[in-house]
Structure formats: structure tokens, C-alpha cells
Amino acid sequence: MAGRIVLVTGVTRVIGSCLAGRLAAHPAVDRVIGVDAALPEAAARARMGSADFARVDIRNPLVARVIEAAGVDTVVHASASSTPASSAARTMAKEMNVLGTMQLLAACQRSDSVRNLIVRSTGAVYGASSRDPAIFTEEMSARSVPSSGPGRDAIDIEAYVRGFGRRRPDVRIAVPRFAEIVGPTVVTPLTRYFGLSPAVPMVLGRDARLQFVHEHDAIGVLEHLALGDFAGTVNVAGDGTMTLAQAIHRAGRIPLPVPSVGLDPLSRVMRTLRLGGFSSGQVKLLAAGRVMDTTRLRERVGFAPKFTTVEAFDDFAAALRPVVTPEVVRRVEVRVAGTIGVRPLPDTPAIGAADRAADSVVDVLLADHDAFGGGDRAGAAAGYPGDTRPKLVGIDGHASGTPRRRRIR
Amino acid sequence: MSGQDGVRPAPHPVSRVASEAQTSERDGGTAVAGTDAPSGRRVRGPRSAPGVPEGQSTSVAAPAVAVPAVDEENTETGWRRGLAGSLAFLRRRMTGEYQVDDFGYDADFTDHVVVPPLKVLYEKWFRIETVGMENIPDTGGALLVANHSGTVAVDALMTAVAVREHHPMRRALRMLGADLVFQTPFLGPFARKMGNTLACNPDAERLLSTGELVAVFPEGFKGVGKPYSQRYRLQRFGRGGFVTAAMKTGVPIIPVSIVGAEEIYPMIGNIKPLARALGFPYFPVTPTFPLLGPLGMVPLPSKWIIEFGEPIPTTGFGDNAADDPMVVFNITDRVRETIQQTLYRLLLRRGHPFLG
Numbered sequence: 001m002a003g004r005i006v007l008v009t010g011v012t013r014v015i016g017s018c019l020a021g022r023l024a025a026h027p028a029v030d031r032v033i034g035v036d037a038a039l040p041e042a043a044a045r046a047r048m049g050s051a052d053f054a055r056v057d058i059r060n061p062l063v064a065r066v067i068e069a070a071g072v073d074t075v076v077h078a079s080a081s082s083t084p085a086s087s088a089a090r091t092m093a094k095e096m097n098v099l100g101t102m103q104l105l106a107a108c109q110r111s112d113s114v115r116n117l118i119v120r121s122t123g124a125v126y127g128a129s130s131r132d133p134a135i136f137t138e139e140m141s142a143r144s145v146p147s148s149g150p151g152r153d154a155i156d157i158e159a160y161v162r163g164f165g166r167r168r169p170d171v172r173i174a175v176p177r178f179a180e181i182v183g184p185t186v187v188t189p190l191t192r193y194f195g196l197s198p199a200v201p202m203v204l205g206r207d208a209r210l211q212f213v214h215e216h217d218a219i220g221v222l223e224h225l226a227l228g229d230f231a232g233t234v235n236v237a238g239d240g241t242m243t244l245a246q247a248i249h250r251a252g253r254i255p256l257p258v259p260s261v262g263l264d265p266l267s268r269v270m271r272t273l274r275l276g277g278f279s280s281g282q283v284k285l286l287a288a289g290r291v292m293d294t295t296r297l298r299e300r301v302g303f304a305p306k307f308t309t310v311e312a313f314d315d316f317a318a319a320l321r322p323v324v325t326p327e328v329v330r331r332v333e334v335r336v337a338g339t340i341g342v343r344p345l346p347d348t349p350a351i352g353a354a355d356r357a358a359d360s361v362v363d364v365l366l367a368d369h370d371a372f373g374g375g376d377r378a379g380a381a382a383g384y385p386g387d388t389r390p391k392l393v394g395i396d397g398h399a400s401g402t403p404r405r406r407r408i409r
Numbered sequence: 410m411s412g413q414d415g416v417r418p419a420p421h422p423v424s425r426v427a428s429e430a431q432t433s434e435r436d437g438g439t440a441v442a443g444t445d446a447p448s449g450r451r452v453r454g455p456r457s458a459p460g461v462p463e464g465q466s467t468s469v470a471a472p473a474v475a476v477p478a479v480d481e482e483n484t485e486t487g488w489r490r491g492l493a494g495s496l497a498f499l500r501r502r503m504t505g506e507y508q509v510d511d512f513g514y515d516a517d518f519t520d521h522v523v524v525p526p527l528k529v530l531y532e533k534w535f536r537i538e539t540v541g542m543e544n545i546p547d548t549g550g551a552l553l554v555a556n557h558s559g560t561v562a563v564d565a566l567m568t569a570v571a572v573r574e575h576h577p578m579r580r581a582l583r584m585l586g587a588d589l590v591f592q593t594p595f596l597g598p599f600a601r602k603m604g605n606t607l608a609c610n611p612d613a614e615r616l617l618s619t620g621e622l623v624a625v626f627p628e629g630f631k632g633v634g635k636p637y638s639q640r641y642r643l644q645r646f647g648r649g650g651f652v653t654a655a656m657k658t659g660v661p662i663i664p665v666s667i668v669g670a671e672e673i674y675p676m677i678g679n680i681k682p683l684a685r686a687l688g689f690p691y692f693p694v695t696p697t698f699p700l701l702g703p704l705g706m707v708p709l710p711s712k713w714i715i716e717f718g719e720p721i722p723t724t725g726f727g728d729n730a731a732d733d734p735m736v737v738f739n740i741t742d743r744v745r746e747t748i749q750q751t752l753y754r755l756l757l758r759r760g761h762p763f764l765g
Contacts, residue, residue: 130591133611134512140611205594209513209601241511243598249505291511310508326504333500342489345497 003030005113006226007072008051009058009104010079012036012044014186015120018219019078019226021049028227033070035063036079037096058100064107067114074116075108076226077101080157097153098160105164114171118225119161121177123211123235124151128288134209137293138177138233149281158233174225179237179292179309182316183215189282191316196276198323199256200248201266201283208289209241214312217305221297230301235292238309244286247313252322260284494521512616513601514581523603524570530563531570534710535669536765539571540755541717544663547578550617551720552655553624554744555665556643556752557632560674560693563708564667568624569603571715583616584624585609585651589690610654617658624665625651627741634691636679640671641752649741652723656731656740661720664744666751669713672762674698712765714755718747 006023010016011034020034032051034040039055040048056063058079067075080101101119108114126132127142128151146152158175165173180190194200213221213236221236248255258266263280271277297303307315330347337344498521501507507517531537545551555568569582585608591597606612608625616623626632631644655662678694698705721744730736759765 130597131588131607133609134606135611135615137611205598207598207602209509209511241509241513242505243509243513243515246505246507246509249503324503326506329500329503333496337493337496340492342492342496345493347500 003028004074004227005029005031005070005072006033006074006076007067007070008032008034008076008078009100010036010077011048011051011053012038012040013079014044014047014215015181015218015222016078017044017047018215019076019222020051021047022219022223023076023226024049024051026223026227031070033066033072035066058104058107059096061103061107063104064110067107067111071113072111073113074118074226075104075114076118076120076222077104078118078120078222080120094153097150098156101157102160105160108171109164109168116226117161117164117171117173118222119157119173119175120222121158121175121233122150122154123177123179123237123290123292124149124285125154125158125177126290126292127151128208128285128290130288132288132290135291135293136235138235138296149285172229172231174228174230175233176221176225176236177233177292178218178221179211179213179235181215181218182212182312184315184319186215189279192276193278193282193286194247194251194253194317195320196278197253197321199254200251201256201258201263201278202244202248203263203284203287204257204259206287207243207245208287209243209291210247210286210289210309211237211241211291212309212312212316213237213305214307214315217307217312220306221301221303224301224303228301232300234296234301235294236297236305237292237294238305238307238312239294240309241291242310242313244289249324250310250314251317251320252324254324260287498522509602510604512583512604512606512612513598514583514604515602516581516604518602519581519604524573527566527570528574531567531574534708535567535673535713536710537567537571537669537713537715539575539715539717541719542571542576544717544719545572545576545580545622546661546720547580548620550620550658550660551622551663552613552617552651552660553582553622553663553665553717554651554748555624555626556641556667556748557626557628558635558640558667559670559708560633560676560695561708562626562633563673564670565624565626567670567713568665568667568715572622580622582624583621584626585613587629589630608650610650613651613654614658617654617660627651630690634676634679634693637671637675637677640675641668641756643745643749643752646741646745649737652737652740652744653731656723656726656737659724661722662740662744663720664718664747664751666716666718666748666755667713668715668752668755668759669711669762672711673708675709709763711762712759714759716751716755718751721747 006029008016008020008023011020013036016034016036017040020032023029024032032048034048034051034053035056035058036053037055037057037059040053045053054066056066066072080097108117123136124146125142126136126140127144127146129144131143133140133143142151142155146155154177161173161175165171181188182191217238218236225234242250245255263283267278267280267283294305297305334344498517501517507515509515545553553568553572555564558564565584565586569584572580572582581604584603584605586600586605587608590600590605591607606616608629613623613625627646627649628644629647635642635644652662674693674695676691676693676695680692680694684690684692695705697707721740723740726733726736
């Protein structure tokens with residue numbers, strides 16, 4: 001049997017370009033064609049490796065010609081449900097997400113060669129409300145159906161994909177629903193939100209559970225689904241959960257609880273003063289939180305994420321410049337203890353010898369990271385003073401060492 | 410013994426070592442860097458102790474080199490250890506070094522913030538007595554079904570403290586709460602951190618199948634918000650969803666009867682328009698609230714007894730019994746009857762509501 005011919009959308013973005021590169025290097029794949037409406041930057045082009053690039057807007061019928069001409073058998077719609085880089089691009093994102101998916105599905109329906117379709121979706125389809133069950137399985141649907149935003153788009157996209165599945169039952173369709181993707185390279189509204197400094201606003205009186213998936217695992221799942229034989233919907237998230245306040249603290253920032261009515265004015269003021277922006281809608285969504293069950297991912301798809309939720313977040317947060325480091329907190333604790341005359345308890349053995357040993361492994365592996373051009377994140381290169389640890393920048397198959405910044409007891 | 414160590418300086422190193430031998434066991438081999446300092450008390454300040462290097466605090470701040478056997482430093486007892494523990498807790502809060510499970514249960518927070526004040530209430534205020542703790546298994550799932558009363562759901566908190574502090578395995582009790590609890594700001598996240606979750610079958614079954622102890626109060630607001638005149642009379646038990654959850658996961662049901670909670674806030678009236686306006690299920694009037702304002706929120710010190718009854722098995726009813734309404738209703742009734750009869754028995758045994 002001849003090798004696969006794969007079409008990957010959204011290759012100007014981190015996930016799409018990395019996936020294209022990974023698939024192109026895979027022995028079972030003959031050819032990878034990355035498409036996007038814009039030209040990929042040098043870093044993205046480097047990540048694509050030996051994959052071809054075709055500048056095609058998926059909203060243009062031209063994409064059908066590409067599929068036909070190349071005899072594409074696997075379409076990975078990696079740009080679907082990808083979050084816009086800024087909230088101003090929201091209308092544009094809807095256009096790209098929903099209408100782009102419709103056009104792409106129309107092209108796939110016409111094609112005789114397409115046998116596999118992977119459409120990226122998001123956990124936002126489950127909505128987020130306080131009346132939700134604690135953990136969503138794939139069979140559950142939203143209790144409070146999102147009326148707008150990425151959740152709404154993803155629900156629409158999934159509906160179109162189901163319609164496509166009815167018309168083309170011969171095509172294997174896999175729809176991964178991703179938790180929020182974080183990592184040292186990806187840039188999303190969420191990573192920007194945690195990048196606010198020194199305080200990160202959150203809704204007063206709310207502290208929701210969050211789940212993250214590392215960019216490395218997200219790409220791994222898409223590759224696994226593209227070349228595997230799983231058909232259906234599957235939740236994708238790192239193991240475990242963390243709360244929003246905990247995440248803000250672990251990023252070395254201070255949570256700033258704001259009454260939900262005050263979020264809109266605050267976000268406007270901060271944007272006007274150029275202190276960094278956040279969307280109040282996004283913060284309110286974070287107030288409810290959402291956790292997905294990943295049993296199907298492990299047992300039916302056969303994919304085990306390498307990063308837990310906390311590890312994924314820590315790996316992302318290591319690229320931020322912390323305001324409050326664990327060392328500072330420890331020093332304050334010791335000083336306060338000294339003032340009131342008590343002996344401080346020992347620190348958790350987190351910043352101990354084990355982590356340093358792990359770092360030396362990372363050191364060796366870091367050699368091939370240069371190929372990724374340092375990643376898209378401007379802050380990644382900066383690092384923070386006093387930190388001699390090398391950063392995990394970029395993604396590839398080898399960089400799966402022990403990426404923890406700190407270890408939970 | 411707590412005061413002694415703090416006030417009196419150690420007369421001789423040998424006697425200090427002897428006293429450490431007692432405490433070191435409890436300290437569990439925790440050690441701090443900078444064990445070169447002669448005594449734990451010296452941390453107070455370099456000024457009073459010229460022998461201690463100036464950088465005492467920074468030497469502690471340096472990455473802790475674990476020396477588990479040497480435990481010379483931890484001679485603190487009582488409130489000193491408590492304070493140090495609180496500081497360490499605050500540090501973990503500030504750095505995010507704690508874990509929550511998929512339901513949001515934060516054991517560190519529960520142990521350090523929630524349980525200590527509740528324990529005082531449990532032991533000193535309500536003088537709670539437990540009966541039948543041996544009916545709660547040491548491991549594996551079980552569904553505790555209890556009566557609900559008291560205007561404010563203090564009975565749920567006390568049941569959780571009972572299982573947490575007085576069961577030999579000190580098990581965590583995962584309670585199922587009403588929608589309203591999780592919608593309310595502050596209360597919602599607080600309830601989640603304590604390990605509680607929304608009363609719905611997927612959550613209950615998930616907890617039970619992972620071997621957790623789950624508690625449910627099927628009377629809900631009807632039980633908590635009933636007038637004092639109806640005390641110790643069980644309200645309706647919902648649709649029996651809790652029985653279905655127990656049957657599907659094959660865990661036993663443990664009937665729990667709580668006597669004493671009815672008297673903490675005797676509800677003699679209900680201002681319904683105010684309740685509607687505020688979105689509460691009821692707005693209570695007690696002999697002290699709202700008459701005495703915030704002071705009226707102090708619960709009356711009734712005497713409590715919590716009895717954990719004999720487990721009622723939910724297996725052996727054949728296949729698909731969980732979908733058979735007849736079986737479900739029968740078990741629901743049996744649980745309800747057991748709790749009602751136990752309540753009457755415990756009431757007789759308790760005697761006066763406030764003495765004893």
C-alpha cells in the first residue's frame with residue numbers, strides 16, 4: 001500500500017505547522033501539503049520540515065482542486081476551532097472557523113480520494129456553568145449551550161461534520177475536543193491572559209477547575225488520529241486539574257479578584273492604558289471552568305498525554321517572567337517566622353536535587369531545539385534573571401524529557 | 410507542655426535532646442537546612458544570639474537539603490508548630506504548591522482552613538457523639554444517606570468532620586450538594602474545595618465507582634428549611650436517584666441519623682416574599698434571627714448524636730434492577746424508614762435537647 005497523502009490546514013499557526021512537519025517525517029506518509037490563506041513565517045516554515053506548502057484559502061473552492069490534484073486521502077483540519085490571536089479578530093475567526101470548515105467539507109465530499117477526516121474541536125462545546133456535572137464525558141452535551149464565541153462555533157462545526165458523516169459514511173471521521181492548549185510556543189488569548197503582570201484579574205468569589213493540554217500532546221494526538229483508525233469524538237486533556245487561582249499563583253502572579261460587573265470597565269481601562277488586554281467574556285468563562293473525562297483517549301484511541309495539566313501549565317509558565325517566585329515567598333515566610341519567633345517548617349523538596357538532574361537531561365536534548373527558531377513567543381527568549389535553567393522552546397519528538405518546573409508533593 | 414518549651418531556655422543540651430526524643434516521633438522526620446544552629450529558639454533573631462550566623466534566615470531559604478534522621482531543630486510544640494504550619498500553608502497557597510482532584514477537592518485547604526474551626530464546634534459546642542462508626546468501611550465506596558435539618562446545613566459539615574476525624578481511616582466524605590450551593594459566589598468554590606460536588610447521577614456514580622465515601626441528603630431544602638414544629642419528621646426523599654447510583658456501582662447504603670441539628674436554629678417563621686426577592690428557598694425567622702442581627706446567627710448549643718446505621722446492600726436484585734422503579738422505591742423506603750426509626754430511638758436516648 002502506498003503511503004498516505006495528508007492535507008493539513010492552518011500551517012501558519014504553531015499547531016498546524018508542527019503537525020505538518022511531524023507527519024512529513026513519518027515513514028507511513030508520502031506527502032504532506034500544508035495550506036493556509038497567508039504565507040507562513042520563517043519559524044513556521046522551519047517547523048513544517050519537508051512538508052509542501054500551498055497558499056490556498058480554505059474558503060476558496062480552489063482547495064478542492066488541491067485535494068483532487070494531489071490525491072489527498074487524509075485531511076486534518078487543524079485550524080478549525082483555533083482561538084484567534086486577539087479578540088478583535090473574533091469576527092474574522094468565526095468566518096474562518098465556521099465558513100472555512102463548510103467549504104473544506106464541501107471539497108472533501110466531492111473528492112473520491114479522501115478517506116480520513118480529522119477536525120479539531122474544543123471542550124468549549126460543553127459550555128461552562130455551575131450546573132454542569134463535575135466531569136464531562138463525550139456523550140454529555142452542554143447544560144448551558146454557549147450562544148456565542150468559540151463554543152458556539154465549535155458546536156456548529158461539529159454539526160456540519162456530523163452532516164458530512166451522514167453523506168459520506170465511507171470516510172473515517174475523528175473529532176478531538178481539546179482542553180485549552182498551553183505550552184512555551186503557542187499564543188492564545190489564554191496564554192496572553194496569564195501573561196498579564198503583576199496581577200491577573202479573576203471573578204470575585206469564583207475559583208474554577210481548569211484543564212490544560214500541552215501543545216506537544218495536542219500535536220501528538222492529531223498525528224495519532226490522522227494515522228490511526230479511531231473514528232468518533234474524543235476529549236483531549238492532560239491528567240488532573242488545577243484551579244484558576246492556583247494557576248495564577250504558579251505562574252508567579254497575584255490573583256486580582258474583581259466583581260464580575262467590574263471586569264468590563266477594568267479591561268477597557270487596561271487596554272486604554274496599554275497595560276495588556278484581556279476579554280471580560282473570557283474571564284467570566286474561566287469562572288465556571290470545565291473538566292473533561294479522558295478515559296476514551298487512553299483506552300480507545302490509545303494515546304497517553306505526556307504532560308499532566310499541572311506540568312503543561314508549568315512548562316508554559318516557565319517562559320513567563322514571574323513576579324512572585326517560590327524563593328521570594330519562602331524568604332518572606334522565614335522572615336515572618338523569625339519575627340514572631342517560630343521555626344518555619346521545611347520547604348517542600350520541590351527545588352531539590354531531582355529537578356536539577358532532570359535539567360541536565362533536558363540540556364542534552366535541547367541541542368535540536370534551535371531548528372525551531374526560538375518559537376513565536378517574544379517573551380520566551382527573555383527568561384528571568386537568576387534562572388540558569390535552559391528553556392524548553394519549541395516542540396519535537398525528542399523534547400519529552402521531564403519538563404516540570406516544580407514538582408507537587 | 411506547649412508553654413514550657415517556649416518560655417524556659419534549655420538548661421543543658423542533654424535535657425533538650427531528651428525532650429526532642431519525645432517530639433521527634435510526631436515530627437515525622439521533617440528536617441530543615443541549617444541544622445548547625447544550636448537551638449530552634451534562636452531563629453528569633455541573630456541579635457540575641459551572637460553565635461548564630463547573620464544569614465540564618467537565608468540559610469533556611471536555601472534549597473532544603475533533606476537530612477531526615479537529624480531532627481534537632483523541630484522541638485517546637487503546640488501553638489508554635491501551629492503557627493509554623495499556618496505559615497507553611499500560606500506559602501503553599503502563594504506558590505500554588507497543592508493539588509486538587511478532578512472534582513476540585515483540595516485536601517490541604519480542607520485540613521488547614523475548614524476542619525479546625527469545625528472541630529471546635531463539633532467537640533465543644535455541639536458535644537457530638539457518634540454511634541456505629543464501624544459500619545463505615547475502611548476502604549471502598551459507600552453511600553451515606555442522612556436526614557437534613559437545621560435551617561443552615563451545619564449537619565452536613567458535622568457529618569463530614571465526624572467521618573474525617575473519628576473514623577479509624579480518617580476518610581474524606583464527598584457530599585452531594587444542591588445547584589444553589591454551586592451557583593453562589595464564594596460558597597460554590599468553597600464547597601468544591603471541601604470535596605463536595607453537584608447532586609447529579611454522573612458525579613455520584615463516578616465518585617462511588619472510584620471507591621469514595623459519598624454522602625447525600627435526599628430531603629434537600631425541604632428538610633433544612635422545615636419549621637421547628639415538624640422537627641425530626643422526615644420529608645419526602647426525592648426520586649430515589651441516590652439509590653440508582655448506589656445500585657449501578659454496587660455499593661452499600663449506610664443510613665445516617667442525625668439528632669441535634671433541628672434545635673440549632675429553630676425556625677419559627679419564613680418570610681416568603683423576602684426569600685423570593687433574594688432567590689433563597691426560604692428566609693428563616695428564629696427566636697434570635699433576625700431579631701438580634703448577626704448575634705442571631707450563633708447556633709444554639711444543642712446536644713448531638715450521629716448514628717451510622719448498618720449497611721443496606723444494593724446488590725443481588727438481579728440484572729438491570731437499577732432500572733426497575735419498584736426495586737428502587739422499595740430500597741428508598743427502607744432507607745427512609747430506618748432513618749426515621751433511628752431518629753425516634755436517639756431522641757429518647759438523648760433526653761433534653763440542650764443538656765448532656
